[in-house]
Amino acid sequence: MLWYKAWLETRSRFLTLLCGMTAILIFFVHHAESVLLPKPEIDTYQMLYFANHYLVGLWVLSVVLLGMGGLIRERAAGASSFTLALPVSRLRLVGVQIAMGVAESVALAAIPWGAILLTSHLNAREFPISQAAFYAVLLVAGGLSYFGLSVLVSSLIEGEFTAPAVAYGVTVLSGIVFGTVESFRPYLDVWRFMGGDNQLNKSTYLLTGPFPWASTIASLTVAAMLLGAAVVVIQRQEF
């Protein structure tokens, strides 16, 4: 039933974000392609590349919001006493919250990509599912660190508006620093990784080359460390 609780707690946020993102991307694929794509063949992939960039921005904004909540927020609302009196360890409480957030983050990448695929198909612009899957996997693999950051911030800061403000602040700041400082860019520019720029063939706009396992593992490790830190913080907090 902790899953049930985690779902009820996040479902309005999740469904609103999902519908919003999907609607924006369908609109983009359906209407904006004439502006972006003067040529027929290659330009479907160019469209995918741009659609993915929209999706990356929206997805990061969304997963930061999904990471909010949990026990610290419940403490501010007063419900943490009920939760902590349940015969369940804090590790399990936070673990289920994180697992639900990760599942919803994956859905926020997969479903809009499914919508892009379908809309593109209906507009007679076919492309292989493997390209969509490649983009979606890069997005989730690179972006989960932002979800981890958000969970960590929400386990440290109680304020309903302060916590997302700080999480967004750190997200934007890290994006600027890692994206502009030349020595950081090859290793820490997560936005390039999520956007598929490192795998992109600039002439065909196809994602090519081997899957970036090393970067993926490094990025997921950072996400796991941030989430682990959040668990440790919650276990030490007093309610």
Added chain:
Amino acid sequence: MTTEAVIETCRLTKSYGRHEAVRELNLSVPAGGITAFLGKNGAGKSTTIKMLLGMIAPTSGEGVMLGTRIGELENHRDCLRRVAYVAENMALYRYMTVEQMIRFARSFYPDWRESVAAELLHVYSLPLDRKIKSLSKGMRTKLVLLLAFARNPELLILDEPSEGLDPVAHEHLLQTLVTRSAEGVSIFVSSHQIAEIERIADHVCVLDRGALVLHASLDELRQFYRRIDMVFARAPREEEFRVPGVERIQIEDNQATIFTRWNTEEILERAKKLNAISVQVQAIGLREIFLETVKER
């Protein structure tokens, strides 16, 4: 630590910086019966309860609840399956409906009693489809009480359980506590409603500025606590009545009022020696005992 106690603490202390919220608390809550936990606002009652439930870590000292050390609760959550807790603020998940909240809570407790839950739903007139965020304070209190009373725990801990209740629900709460106690559930209740507590409690603990200042059965309190009003021809000296058991001596002109825990006979003897014009001995209620106990010294 004794085996008869459901809660036992030994020098339990919680400090926030230089402020000691709970000071070297030696508390023993006997199994069975209703133990009232009284104190002014900020006396440390809720902090003590939260330490017992593992929500707050003690600064020093130790405590045992149902045989489990409180520092080990995180690894012994089964202990919490045997405890029902009604928190002070009555807050639940705002995003759930009453029905979802009940379904969620009952999934954790094998001792959930469906028939009792149904009966309380009827008595409290709780709307199953309403979101908790739209419930009034009283309705939320009723729902929290339902979640606790629908279970059959060994220990029931209630922190200010009557907040927001109407008189009918209040009376129902008191009757339910008495019934549950008769069924063998140990009840530990923190409250400011002293008149009601006096009707139902078997034992009373009073906490003042983090320290336990009174711990006795209600029968003992009724039997031994006395207020003695005396009138003399001339004002007596305070020292004349300083004997063991005396809580407070108040002398105004030629009148003296003494609150005593015991030793009434010794005081009466002294009053006689001082040629008291009139002496009146009165049994005093819990409210007066409480006020005397926590009065600024």
